[in-house]
Every structure is written in structure tokens, then in C-alpha cells.
Amino acid sequence: MSSPERTVPEHLVLDGVLTAEQAAETVAGILAVQRADGAIPWFRGHHLDPWDHTEAAMALDAAGEHEAAERAYAWLARHQNPDGSWYAAYADRPEGVDTAEPQDAGRESNFVAYIAVGVWHHYLATGDDTFLDRMWPAVVAAVEFVLGLQQPGGEIGWKREADGTAVTDALLTGSSSIHQALRCALAIADHRGDPQPDWELAAGALGHAIRRHPERFLDKSRYSMDWYYPVLGGALTGAEAKARVEERWEEFVVPDLGVRCVLPNPWVTGGESCELALTLWAMGESDRALEVLRSIGHLRAENGMYWTGYVFEDRAVWPVEQTTWTAGSLLLAVAALGGEEATTVVFGGERLPAGLDPGCCA
Numbered sequence: 001m002s003s004p005e006r007t008v009p010e011h012l013v014l015d016g017v018l019t020a021e022q023a024a025e026t027v028a029g030i031l032a033v034q035r036a037d038g039a040i041p042w043f044r045g046h047h048l049d050p051w052d053h054t055e056a057a058m059a060l061d062a063a064g065e066h067e068a069a070e071r072a073y074a075w076l077a078r079h080q081n082p083d084g085s086w087y088a089a090y091a092d093r094p095e096g097v098d099t100a101e102p103q104d105a106g107r108e109s110n111f112v113a114y115i116a117v118g119v120w121h122h123y124l125a126t127g128d129d130t131f132l133d134r135m136w137p138a139v140v141a142a143v144e145f146v147l148g149l150q151q152p153g154g155e156i157g158w159k160r161e162a163d164g165t166a167v168t169d170a171l172l173t174g175s176s177s178i179h180q181a182l183r184c185a186l187a188i189a190d191h192r193g194d195p196q197p198d199w200e201l202a203a204g205a206l207g208h209a210i211r212r213h214p215e216r217f218l219d220k221s222r223y224s225m226d227w228y229y230p231v232l233g234g235a236l237t238g239a240e241a242k243a244r245v246e247e248r249w250e251e252f253v254v255p256d257l258g259v260r261c262v263l264p265n266p267w268v269t270g271g272e273s274c275e276l277a278l279t280l281w282a283m284g285e286s287d288r289a290l291e292v293l294r295s296i297g298h299l300r301a302e303n304g305m306y307w308t309g310y311v312f313e314d315r316a317v318w319p320v321e322q323t324t325w326t327a328g329s330l331l332l333a334v335a336a337l338g339g340e341e342a343t344t345v346v347f348g349g350e351r352l353p354a355g356l357d358p359g360c361c362a
Contacts, residue, residue, distance in 0.1 A: 009064050011338025016294045018334055025304025026331060027063040030056055030324050038071030041092045042323045047103050050076065050086040051111040051177075052325035054118040059328030061125040062335035062343050069122055070131060076115055077138045084141030085112045085160070105162035110174035113146045113181035115139060117346055120184040123191075124342035132188065143185050146178060147202050154205030154358070155216045172210065172217040173225040176233030179206050183234060184346055186353035203355025210235035222263045224252045224272050232279040234349040241283050252276075257312055258296045267318070269309040270299045274329035278347050281336045293333055299326075306330060 012023040033056075034040045040056040041048040057072035079100040080086060087102035088111060119135045122128070148166075149157035155170035156178050182203040189196045209216050210230050220226045227248050231241040252260045258268035259276050273296045280289035299307045305322035335343040345351050 011340040014334045029305040038075035047089040051114045054114045056324040056328040058121045059331040084145035108159045109146045110177040112142045113178045116181040116185035121342045121346045153216045154209035170217045173229040176229035180233040183352040200356045204357045207235045228279045266313040270306045270326040274333040277333040
């Protein structure tokens with residue numbers, strides 16, 4: 001296909017993963033799905049969820065498409081619920097209709113928290129303090145909603161039902177993502193000179209629960225995300241991170257194909273593969289991260305987007321969909337390996353506040 005008439009930053013070019021032309025095609029693919037009102041559904045005709053919408057917006061910022069990313073965050077600000085949340089899923093809408101019709105009226109805590117990661121990432125990419133001021137109330141409201149679900153052990157209940165009932169069961173993946181989001185929220189607060197000591201305590205307690213109390217989370221150990229997310233979310237670092245990744249590497253990583261989503265299914269997925277690559281990069285293992293990214297080249301479609309997954313026993317793409325968040329996760333992983341500052345800060349973690357650890361005996 002012909003190359004889109006746009007250039008991409010050098011940090012999106014990675015040998016064996018993306019050429020400049022391929023990166024431009026992928027960025028164009030996400031932009032083609034984004035609606036005029038700023039919303040980024042999975043693909044046109046499918047739903048939008050707040051977490052994946054934000055991930056795609058972050059990828060646009062990594063590609064230098066800052067105006068498009070800002071429109072995505074403006075969509076979130078306009079459609080935030082009075083309690084600070086967003087619904088778990090919104091129906092796609094025709095162009096020109098700026099309404100948000102929920103398909104799933106539950107409100108998932110990690111979906112709500114992720115705005116803090118996206119907003120801090122956008123600020124780091126643009127230096128736009130006006131944007132940060134404008135989005136700060138939405139971030140505050142989102143964090144307060146999430147912390148309303150924090151349990152005495154530090155873990156975060158994973159949702160409120162449509163009727164407002166709190167689900168106190170916690171998911172390790174979701175709580176690990178929230179840990180990253182709380183640290184980004186604290187970074188925004190620090191930048192604004194607006195201390196949030198309650199957030200510091202909450203982030204510390206959550207990190208401690210992730211590191212030391214696996215019994216406080218539902219057992220989802222069949223899922224690769226539960227394997228790597230405590231590292232990706234920044235709760236586990238150093239030798240502990242290395243040990244966790246090594247322990248189950250052979251269970252989840254399929255050489256030359258990517259990362260399984262769930263055991264024992266013979267199914268590798270692009271999103272999990274790219275997130276594992278980000279995890280490896282954050283651990284200082286860029287060579288292995290590059291190997292993982294190269295292994296999912298078979299998921300690239302002719303239009304520059306990426307298939308969600310591949311059932312390798314059947315040699316079949318499944319599901320037959322090309323999602324903005326899969327493409328977005330690839331662009332973010334490449335941007336991290338390429339040294340793009342905003343992405344390295346929010347996923348590297350060294351420059352994010354850590355929160356206050358309650359100590360060994362909590």
C-alpha cells in the first residue's frame with residue numbers, strides 16, 4: 001500500500017519491528033478509527049473502553065500526534081460521571097454525535113485510574129501546563145473514585161456494579177495497573193505543588209499488597225497479565241522482578257510467535273506480547289524485549305494495523321479484528337525501546353513517586 005503522507009519520529013523506527021513507512025501506516029490506522037469527537041473505539045462499529053482509549057491516545061502522543069491525543073483526553077473529561085468514574089464500555093457512535101451511551105454500566109477501577117497515566121504522559125510529551133491544569137479535576141475525581149474501592153489490606157476492589165454496589169474482590173493485574181496510575185497522579189500533584197498525602201499512603205499500601213500478599217487477590221494465575229503486570233506496574237523491581245519473569249517464562253512465551261494470553265490455550269496475543277516487551281525493557285532487558293516484538297510480526301495486517309491474536313494450533317487469526325489498543329501497545333513498546341522520554345518515564349518508573357510503604361508487618 002502507499003505510504004501515508006506523514007512522518008514519524010525516529011524513536012518509532014526499530015530494526016525488525018517497524019520501518020518508518022510501517023510506523024506511519026500504523027499511526028494512520030489509529031487516527032482513521034478515532035472519531036471527530038476524540039473517542040477511540042477498539043475499531044469502528046465496536047465499543048470503547050476508557051483504558052484502551054487512553055492507551056491508544058498515549059500511542060498517538062508517542063507518534064507526535066498531540067492534537068489527536070488531546071482530543072481523546074477531552075472526550076474523557078466531557079463524559080466523566082459525577083462520581084469521577086467512566087463506564088466500562090461505550091457504544092460506538094456515528095460521526096457528529098457526541099454522546100456516550102454505555103454498553104456496560106459497571107465502573108472498573110483500573111479503567112478509571114488509567115487517565116492519570118495518560119494525562120502525565122501527554123504533559124511529558126508536550127510540556128503543556130494549560131492542558132494539565134484543565135485535566136487536573138478529572139484526575140482528582142478519578143483517583144478519589146478508585147480509592148473509594150481500596151480495601152484495608154491495600155488492594156483495590158475491581159469495580160462498582162451498575163447500581164453502585166462495590167465489588168471488593170481485587171484483581172492483581174488491575175491493581176498493578178492502578179499502582180502505576182497512582183504514581184503518575186502523584187507526579188502530577190508534585191508538579192502542581194499540590195501534595196496528596198492520602199494518595200501517597202494508598203499507593204504505598206497497594207504496592208506492599210502486590211509485593212507481599214498475593215492471597216489478597218483473586219487467583220487469575222492462568223493469565224499472562226497476572227504474571228508480568230506486577231513488574232509492568234512498578235510494584236516489583238530488581239531481583240524480585242527478574243525472578244518473577246523467569247519463573248513462568250516458558251509457560252507463557254511461545255518462541256517466534258509471541259505471548260499466550262491464558263493457559264493452556266494455544267493462543268498468542270499482540271497486546272500481551274507488547275506489554276511483556278515493555279516489562280522487559282523496564283527491567284533493563286531490551287534485547288529480550290526486541291525479540292518479543294519481532295516475534296509478533298506475523299500479526300501485522302496489510303493496512304498497518306495488528307490482529308488481536310493468533311491460534312497457533314489452527315494457524316488462524318482469532319478473533320478477526322484489528323484493535324487500536326493492540327497497535328497502540330506496539331507503538332508504545334517501540335517508543336520505550338527508542339528512548340522517547342514521555343513513554344520511558346511513565347513505564348520506567350524511576351522518576352515517579354513511589355508512595356509510602358507501610359512496612360514489613362502490615
